Amino acid sequence: MTAQLGEDSGPRARTRKAILEAAMTVLAESPAAPLNEIATAAGVGRSTLHRHFPERTDLIxxxxxxxxxxxxxxxxxxxxxxxxxxxxxxxxxxxxxxxxxxxxxxxxxxxxxxxxxxxxxxxxxxxxxxxxxxxxxxxxxxxxxxxxxxxxxxxxxxxxxxxxxxxxxxxxxxxxxxxxxxxxxxxxx
Missing domain, CATH: 1.10.357.10 (Tetracycline Repressor, domain 2)
Incomplete structure (x- = not known):
């Protein structure tokens, strides 16, 4: 249980959530937006986005x-x-x-x-x-x-x-x- 809480509230989880929230905004406006636009909106680099979501399909x-x-x-x-x-x-x-x-x-x-x-x-x-x-x-x-x-x-x-x-x-x-x-x-x- 403690490991689950740590995973949900740590820096990695916050970064993942920021990427998902940015994807909500960017893709709702422009469904074909490239991943670098989502990374920029999330305030992370594209390599960080790819660590969390290796493929576009994973993110979607x-x-x-x-x-x-x-x-x-x-x-x-x-x-x-x-x-x-x-x-x-x-x-x-x-x-x-x-x-x-x-x-x-x-x-x-x-x-x-x-x-x-x-x-x-x-x-x-x-x-x-x-x-x-x-x-x-x-x-x-x-x-x-x-x-x-x-x-x-x-x-x-x-x-x-x-x-x-x-x-x-x-x-x-x-x-x-x-x-x-x-x-x-x-x-x-």
């Missing part, structure tokens, strides 16, 4: 796991099983949107999607969201449908923020409305 896979850990922690902190379901969903939507465009990168990155073990790992940690959505559902849907819709809306929200500059509060409202009322009002037009 570690980044996917890092983003997943941040997402899972944010879900837990949002306490989706507490309080009214709509309020719980709003908290979860807000915290996931804080991760922003890195979702778009990680969940669309070919090297991530090509790794079945990593994909399986990324498909965990959001079980509480599924429970809330299932509690709210009044129609029969295919298994996992509401959860897939939730994550598709989060990705659409991140894209709207990035591409259009839509304010976060409008995106949150649109996602909640889409989940609870549907995206199209049949009474209009």
């Amino acid at each position: 896979h570690a980044l996917a796991r890092h983003v997943h850990a941040l997402s899972t922690t944010a879900i837990e902190e949002a306490e989706p099983l507490s309080g009214p379901p709509i309020a719980a969903l709003r908290r979860v939507v807000e915290c996931q949107l804080d991760l922003g465009p890195i979702f778009l990168y990680v969940y669309n990155e070919p090297t991530v999607m090509a790794d079945p073990e990593l994909r399986a790992h990324l498909d965990t940690g959001d079980e509480a969201i599924g429970e809330v959505l299932t509690r709210m559902s009044c129609t029969a849907t295919p298994p996992g449908w509401a959860r897939r819709v939730f994550w598709a809306l989060i990705q659409a929200g991140a894209e709207a923020a990035r591409a259009d500059g839509t304010p976060k509060h409008q995106i949150v409202d649109a996602i909640i409305d889409s989940l609870t009322e549907g995206a199209i009002n049949p009474n209009q037009g």
Whole structure:
């Protein structure tokens, strides 16, 4: 246990975290950015980056796991099983949107999607969201449908923020409305 704590809090762990945080920012803005841009943003040399991540794929896979850990922690902190379901969903939507465009990168990155073990790992940690959505559902849907819709809306929200500059509060409202009322009002037009 002590060795684990030392590994998580020592200089090597701090450097690794700085690289991952820099990769989140750089790759969300420019998915094809070279590793030297990530190293510069992290405040380390390229050789240091390569000591931690010998290949670009190693960095991308570690980044996917890092983003997943941040997402899972944010879900837990949002306490989706507490309080009214709509309020719980709003908290979860807000915290996931804080991760922003890195979702778009990680969940669309070919090297991530090509790794079945990593994909399986990324498909965990959001079980509480599924429970809330299932509690709210009044129609029969295919298994996992509401959860897939939730994550598709989060990705659409991140894209709207990035591409259009839509304010976060409008995106949150649109996602909640889409989940609870549907995206199209049949009474209009």
